[in-house]
Amino acid sequence: MAIRTKADRMRTGEGPIQRDGRRRARPAAQLRATLVEAGRLEALQRQTSVLAHDFNNLLNVIMAANEALAARLPAGSDAFELAQIGLDAAEKGAELVERIRALSAPATAADETVDAAETLVAVTRLANVSTPADVTVVAKAMPAPLSCRADRPGLESALLNLCINAGHAMPKGGAIQVSAAVAVLDDATASPLGLAAGSYAAFAVRDPGVGMSPQTLARATEAYFTTRRDRGGSGLGLAGAQAFARGAGGALKLVSKPGRGTTATIYLPIA
Numbered sequence: 001m002a003i004r005t006k007a008d009r010m011r012t013g014e015g016p017i018q019r020d021g022r023r024r025a026r027p028a029a030q031l032r033a034t035l036v037e038a039g040r041l042e043a044l045q046r047q048t049s050v051l052a053h054d055f056n057n058l059l060n061v062i063m064a065a066n067e068a069l070a071a072r073l074p075a076g077s078d079a080f081e082l083a084q085i086g087l088d089a090a091e092k093g094a095e096l097v098e099r100i101r102a103l104s105a106p107a108t109a110a111d112e113t114v115d116a117a118e119t120l121v122a123v124t125r126l127a128n129v130s131t132p133a134d135v136t137v138v139a140k141a142m143p144a145p146l147s148c149r150a151d152r153p154g155l156e157s158a159l160l161n162l163c164i165n166a167g168h169a170m171p172k173g174g175a176i177q178v179s180a181a182v183a184v185l186d187d188a189t190a191s192p193l194g195l196a197a198g199s200y201a202a203f204a205v206r207d208p209g210v211g212m213s214p215q216t217l218a219r220a221t222e223a224y225f226t227t228r229r230d231r232g233g234s235g236l237g238l239a240g241a242q243a244f245a246r247g248a249g250g251a252l253k254l255v256s257k258p259g260r261g262t263t264a265t266i267y268l269p270i271a
Contacts, residue, residue, distance in 0.1 A: 052100045059097065062090040085129055092126070095153040111248065113271045114155060116146040116180035116201060123156055124178055127163035134173030137163055146180055147271035148201035150248045155203070155268070158244040161237035162205040162264045169209030169262060177206045183267060193251035193267065200250065200267040207263075212256040220254055241266065 066087040073080040120139040127137040148155075159178065166176045183202035190197045212220060219225045223239040242252040245266045256262035 048100060052097050056094060056097045059090050059094045063087055063094070066090060082129070085125055088122070089126055089129075092153060092156065096157060099153070111149045111151055113147050114150050114152045116148060116203070117142055119152070119155060119159070119203070120178055120180055123159045123163065126156075126160055127167075127176070127178070130160065130164055131167030131176070132170070132173065135167045135170055135176060136174075137167075137176045137178060140177050140179035142180055144182075146182060146201055148268040149271050150250075150268050151244075154244045154248070155266075158241040158266060159203055159205060161241055162266075165237045166205055166207035166209060166262065166264075169211070170207055171210065174208050177204075179204045179206075182270070183265075185267070193253060194246075195251050195267065199270055201270050202265050202267050204263055204265045206261065208261040211258045211260050211262055212254075213258055217254060217256050220256075221252065238264070 066083050070080055070083040070087065073083060120142075124137050124139045131137060163176055163178065170176075180201060180203050183200050185193075185195060185197055185200060187197045221238045221242045223236060225239075238252070238254070241264070245252040245268070248268055250266060250268040253265045253267065254262065255265075
């Protein structure tokens, strides 16, 4: 029997050449999988755009109805104020729809100079109709004017989510305090938050609710983690607030103890 050399095997397509062929097959399979995934993503983006368009049409109806209702009510009455709050909420919903639409053409939300006092007023109005009836949301007076750099709708949405979360943690009712002030962070305070030492605009939401255990606190900002699954909790409020803060060049800090409530603070760059 003739002994075939390494060169003979290579000429007949055996040995290393065959193994190389298998190696080339793997990138091809990976490419096909990538193309399939890209197709799915494109389809999802199209569906998102269509749903956002349809939802925006519904919001336009809600805004028109609230405008018509407000026009028929005595200015300054409770019913008039509720109609105005409904109109404001629908307008902010339309802004969020625009951000959802961006999923079909990814883009970074534009930062702007945001007045902290105006933000607190807007969030407090919406939060008071979004939390339980026995929960009151109050804005603490600011010691001095303050502006930050952020996406305004994103900031208001993040703070509103924090207020709603706080309301769910207050079975006995009470007051949620929303505030904004300059916070000066040193290296020891800033480093754990992933920030550089310096001055930041600090938006805080404080509640006197049930608080969180160390175990719950450690997972509180995980997407879809919730202790309220049986009561409709999505587990996205704190995760969304943290994602917003990081995207704006800031951070979210949670301080909580069982029976002593929770303070959630969003740190953002000062304008």
